[in-house]
Amino acid sequence: MGRPGKFTEDRILDTAMAITAEEGPAAATMAAIAGRLGAPTGSLYHRFASRDLLMAALWLRGVRRFQHGVIEALAAGDVEAAALHTPRWCRDHLAEAATVLLHRRELVARWPGELAGQLEGVNTGLAAALDACAARLPGVGRERLLFAVVDLPYGAVRRHLMAGQPPPPLVDELVARACRAVLDPVPEVRGG
Amino acid sequence: MGRPGKFTEDRILDTAMAITAEEGPAAATMAAIAGRLGAPTGSLYHRFASRDLLMAALWLRGVRRFQHGVIEALAAGDVEAAALHTPRWCRDHLAEAATVLLHRRELVARWPGELAGQLEGVNTGLAAALDACAARLPGVGRERLLFAVVDLPYGAVRRHLMAGQPPPPLVDELVARACRAVLDPVPEVRGG
DNA sequence: CCTTTTTTAGATGGTAGATTCTAGAATCAA
DNA sequence: TTGATTCTAGAATCTACCATCTAAAAAAGG
Numbered sequence: 001m002g003r004p005g006k007f008t009e010d011r012i013l014d015t016a017m018a019i020t021a022e023e024g025p026a027a028a029t030m031a032a033i034a035g036r037l038g039a040p041t042g043s044l045y046h047r048f049a050s051r052d053l054l055m056a057a058l059w060l061r062g063v064r065r066f067q068h069g070v071i072e073a074l075a076a077g078d079v080e081a082a083a084l085h086t087p088r089w090c091r092d093h094l095a096e097a098a099t100v101l102l103h104r105r106e107l108v109a110r111w112p113g114e115l116a117g118q119l120e121g122v123n124t125g126l127a128a129a130l131d132a133c134a135a136r137l138p139g140v141g142r143e144r145l146l147f148a149v150v151d152l153p154y155g156a157v158r159r160h161l162m163a164g165q166p167p168p169p170l171v172d173e174l175v176a177r178a179c180r181a182v183l184d185p186v187p188e189v190r191g192g
Numbered sequence: 193m194g195r196p197g198k199f200t201e202d203r204i205l206d207t208a209m210a211i212t213a214e215e216g217p218a219a220a221t222m223a224a225i226a227g228r229l230g231a232p233t234g235s236l237y238h239r240f241a242s243r244d245l246l247m248a249a250l251w252l253r254g255v256r257r258f259q260h261g262v263i264e265a266l267a268a269g270d271v272e273a274a275a276l277h278t279p280r281w282c283r284d285h286l287a288e289a290a291t292v293l294l295h296r297r298e299l300v301a302r303w304p305g306e307l308a309g310q311l312e313g314v315n316t317g318l319a320a321a322l323d324a325c326a327a328r329l330p331g332v333g334r335e336r337l338l339f340a341v342v343d344l345p346y347g348a349v350r351r352h353l354m355a356g357q358p359p360p361p362l363v364d365e366l367v368a369r370a371c372r373a374v375l376d377p378v379p380e381v382r383g384g
Numbered sequence: 385c386c387t388t389t390t391t392t393a394g395a396t397g398g399t400a401g402a403t404t405c406t407a408g409a410a411t412c413a414a
Numbered sequence: 415t416t417g418a419t420t421c422t423a424g425a426a427t428c429t430a431c432c433a434t435c436t437a438a439a440a441a442a443g444g
Contacts, residue, residue, distance in 0.1 A: 002420030003410040040423045147366050155347020181373030194389035195440045232393045
């Protein structure tokens, strides 16, 4: 079988994630990752053909873990739970949340062609859950649901992630209220 | 008086903004800006001592223009108008909105010390308007107002800016509804 | 026309970081 | 033990870009 690896892909990604969460993705150079991990740069290139590939893998791993809860809640038809998953997950996985939610564009400025399929899979996974849920809710369009489940919670946690802090409890109340208001079928007419 | 300038600061910033909006801030290298403007790099450095300074100036100019409307609405005590200013301004200034709202971190990764005062001014300007408005609204804390006026609209437009599209009309309805719901003093009790 | 000031002009230097390359070490199977 | 295989190791290379530097051009004033 040959010599067993000393630095696993996951450990490399964890190190890149720590640097990214602390100092931003630009600070996660190959040398910085290798240095913090105590590995030579060559070992990194043994696992990942390029830095782009490494960063894309980092983002993919995080986004999959994150999306899992959202998709689950949507499948159960609980839109509010899906919306609240974001602030809750941020509390439990602060560094990974910062990496995935804050640094998407910088992380994967040039998406490697090799991973086009993986990206597609991630996108369609959420899209399918969203469509299935929207189909069950009369009067709630896809765009409206997307706002309630993705955009709104994202806006609510962003500032706190940027400060390196977990979102405070108030955020959950704000998200829940706004979510209900947006999905409410007859909001303008009193007593409807 | 000496030879009049051929490339003004504003034209340089406009060019940098165009590149940033189209291909991201990383693509806005000094050579790229100069090339698109038809100027040599030397002319850029005549106006801006460094790339960091140029990008910081770009962000400052944009954020000032953007904030103006928000602060005005807050001074008038109209929270909903303040929240709606974001999607409206994005429609009218698509490229600048993308630059200011999407690329803050990448644009000014290292904020130049020379501009510390300017940054401070921008931050306190909004903060003051926010505090003054919050003081007038009983039961509405500063954090809640910040969410309604900043976080919520930001989340609502982000996806559209990333796609290079102006936010659709639906966004205004979503923002307005969510804004009202969040500021509503007694949302839980029916008929309150 | 001549001087002064300001700007253009672009070649050149310097540096940070990604990537490659060659050597050698660790493990497994026979 | 030996050979095949997989990995570590880190120095060397390559590339892209920021920043500098010298020279010259273009006004404005006298």
